[in-house]
Amino acid sequence: MTFTVKINGSAHQVDVDGDTPLLWVLRDVLGMTGTKFGCGMALCGACTVHLDGVATRCCITTVDSVGDAAVTTIEAIGDTPAGRKVQKAWLDLDVVQCGYCQSGQIMSAAALLATNPHPSDADIDDAMSGNVCRCGTYVRIRKAVKQAALVRGAAVQGD
Amino acid sequence: MLIDRPAPVVSDQGQEAQHEPGLSRRTFLTVGAAVGGGLFLSVGLPLRMKTAVAAPPTDFAPSAFVRIGRDGQVVLTIPQVEMGQGTYTSLSMLIAEELEVELAQVNVAHAPADDKLYGNRLLGFQATGGSTSVRVFFEPLRQAGAAARMMLVASAAETWHVAPASCRAEKGAVIHPESGRRLRYGELVDKAASMPVPDKIILKDRKDFSLIGTPAKRIDSADKVNGRAVYGIDVKVPGMKIATVAACPVFGGKLADLDDTAARAVNGVRQIVQLDDAVAVVADHMGAARKGLAALKITWDEGPNAAFSTADLVAQLEAASQRSGVVGMKQGDVEVALKGAARKVEAVYQLPLLAHATMEPLNCTVHVREDSCDVWVGSQVVSRAQRTAADVTGLPPEKITVHNQFLGGGFGRRLEVDYVTQAVRIAKQVDGPVKVVWTREEDIQHDIYRPYYYDRLTAGLDASGRPVSFHHRTVGSSIVARWLPPAFKNDLDLDAVKAAAGPYEFPNVLVDWVRQEPPAGLTTGWWRGVGVTHNAFMVEGFVDELAAAAGQDPVAYRRALLGKEPRAAAVLSLAAEKAGWGNAMTPGSGRGVALILGFGTYMAQVAEVAVDRDGGVRVTRVVCAVDCGTIVNPDTIRAQIEGGIMFGLSAVLYGEITLKDGRVEQSNFDSYKPLRIDEAPAVEVYLVDSSEAPGGMGEPGTSTIAPAVINAVFAATGTRLRKLPIDPADLKHA
Secondary structure, eight states: OEEEEEETTEEEEEESOTTSBHHHIIIIISOOTTSOOSOSSSSSOTTEEEETTEEEETTSOBGGGTTTOEEEOTTTGGGSHHHHHHHHHHHHTTOOSSOTTHHHHHHHHHHHHHHOSSOOHHHHHHHHTTOOOTTOOHHHHHHHHHHHHHHHHHHHHHO | OEESSOOOOOOOSOOOGGGSSSOOGGGBOSSOOOOSOOEEOBOSSGGGGGOOEEOOTTOBOOBSSEEEOTTOOEEEEESSOOSSSOHHHHHHHHHHHHHTOOGGGEEEEEOOSOHHHHOBTTTTBSOOOTTOHHHHHHHHHHHHHHHHHHHHHHHHHHHHTSOGGGOEEETTEEEETTTTEEEEHHHHHHHHTTSOOOSSOOOOOGGGOSSTTSOOOOTTHHHHTTTOOOBGGGOOOTTOEEEEEEEOSSTTOEEEEEEOHHHHTSTTEEEEEEOSSEEEEEESSHHHHHHHHHHOEEEEEOGGGTTOOHHHHHHHHHHHTTSOOEEEEEESOHHHHHHTOSEEEEEEEEEOBBOOOOSSOOEEEEEEOSSOEEEEEOOSOHHHHHHHHHHHHOOOGGGEEEEEOBOSOOTTGGGOOHHHHHHHHHHTTSSSOEEEEOOHHHHHHTOOBBOOEEEEEEEEEOTTSOEEEEEEEEEEOOSHHHHOGGGOBTTBOTTTTTTTTTTOOOSSEEEEEEEOOOOTTOOBOOOTTHHHHHHHHHHHHHHHHHHHHHTOOHHHHHHTTOTTOHHHHHHHHHHHHHHTTTOOOOTTEEEEEEEEEETTEEEEEEEEEEEOTTOOEEEEEEEEEEEOSSOSOHHHHHHHHHHHHHHHHHHHHTOOBOEETTEESOOSTTTSOOOOGGGOOEEEEEEOOOOSOOOOOSSHHHHHHHHHHHHHHHHHHSOOOOBSSOOGGGTOOO
């Protein structure tokens, strides 16, 4: 069956079963491999994308459930103010190690800051606790989200 | 930026450079080098893999590690693989320091399979593990950079008709200060390619280092924050199919019967592949492959292990622990000393089977043709990936091209090639390239697990509480005997007894090892921190018990045993001081210390924990002091300690693989729980300034944390835990 999915501002037609998780549509059908497979059960957050701005685990999101929602992936999150600040903070603090989970981490952090520009430590832990990092970059993720939050406030005013 | 293909070097006399301490002249080409033909692929963007351009034949490539083009582009082929530990950055720093280029000017390439050019002399072949990268390549890569720099300087000097000594290299150019003349490296490559490799390579004086020892940004960060970095699982090859696999859930079992009617009917499923011990579903995409896999009706021949459980495993180890083992370390006579001791302390410590659970599930892409085979994979042992593909296909190794990729975590799992072997076996039956991707369930249930250890420790204390005898009997399977047979000598696994008496001075000490293998089919392997992680838990827990038995402070007690190890004493004191050792803590909280010497690195950690009424343990703060000798990238060292602690904490709090009916009971991150950010302690790292030889840093952070936490739990509760993971039931208090 054919589905039209709006991803990063472009419409893509894909011919797959309706119960196919969006993750495989992105990765294997459309070749957008920035979004990662980690568990297939929404336990690790590696596959996090935004559906209309909301952080969503696309490994359990079937393509027929996406509808008209705008899908944003790591490939385009830098085009959003929150995503840009998060990526910069990640680079400034050199958060990544193996980097495999970081697409999902950045998508979760960007979603957090888009709705909560000044998160508390507890807000950060809460929003990010669905994203597993086996390299254990948590110390720097916390710092980077805080740093991105500070920059963002100033930058939005200056924009 | 990452370049897929390294300098197209011509291998030389066939000497095994990896066995030599420095970079041998044989590793260099004596004629000016890169004779074209190599492909020059960029994979900064996956799509760019299609736009290969021929490598300019005029590049200057004086070694297997360095290549400079006429355009001035510097490509460094990094012999060790990047799995998060930052080795692409720190090893690039070593070359760039001597080559006199800025890190920002450098591109890196994954090394191809080649033991001669890229072998790790500590392990004897091309392998990334054991915290060896900087230790092994500290000299050779600086020599590679220095040799290239000297040839470029000589080229400029000849051009200008001046003495090489009157020139100097700086930021990718040679300058002649007297005359103010300057030539960029790109302008010198033609001449440099005809220069002889210098007989005597002159390295910079350490006081002149501008990169080594200063914090450098990771060169792989940019592509890892925007989704561009290509891991094995992201590889795209035209015409590629996606497969997923189910191996017999009972280890050692075989495929008996298969009904694939329903699976074949799944939209997008193309083929079902049967192996003797597994079934793979080949499809257009992973969604179809997984759906097909779920639709298979598989009957397994469960084999001889169908009733095996963890209790059986532990019973075998317990029985083995009653025997005396192969001696790994002996000084004095522990029996005699124990008889004369004022007090005897005995304990059994246990560590469970552990999975690795790298974030990137295991995967391997293979294209088998009649006369050649390509393998795309993230592997810690690239030449072994090549060899297993050769074995399975029957092709000679030189017909197998391994395209190594970024690794989404290694931790020892990718020191194995079982998943490569399996993927090639599957690909042999598939027309065209196929990417085999394991599900997380397959990853957890078919790991090569960290061995279960069952150790007995016995010490005798004199009247003052000081140990007069120390006996550590370690009991478990041998990884070395399977993984590196030449290193398994005199029936002794050196990893099993590594650091098994800690850094301490005991007048009488005995370390022995009893080998007890699990049933065939259940394979044990390396896990981050290897033997040091294992033995640090045993030794540091037990030494803490000795301090308690002696009624002495754990830090002071350890320090008194470190008369011959001033560097160990120094990190112990530094960690204690920075942690505020001895300061009061609230009830239910405690502070614990642990100390290791491993991988050439001294490390002490103080952990602070809070234990709630239900026995739940929360690690709130970890203070770490480290002396790893000469520091290359201090920021990477901090990152490895921060991350290594978190990796170790997953094992302290949750990590345990258990067996029932021959099957692994855990299957995904719900039953094999990793540490999450809301459980992560604050971490403080203090580096000791040192000019000693560099020590390894990928593993010590993991090795030290478990005993520090266990000892903190004792300080908080008075309960001594001797087994991981922590069971809150042991700590529950009304």
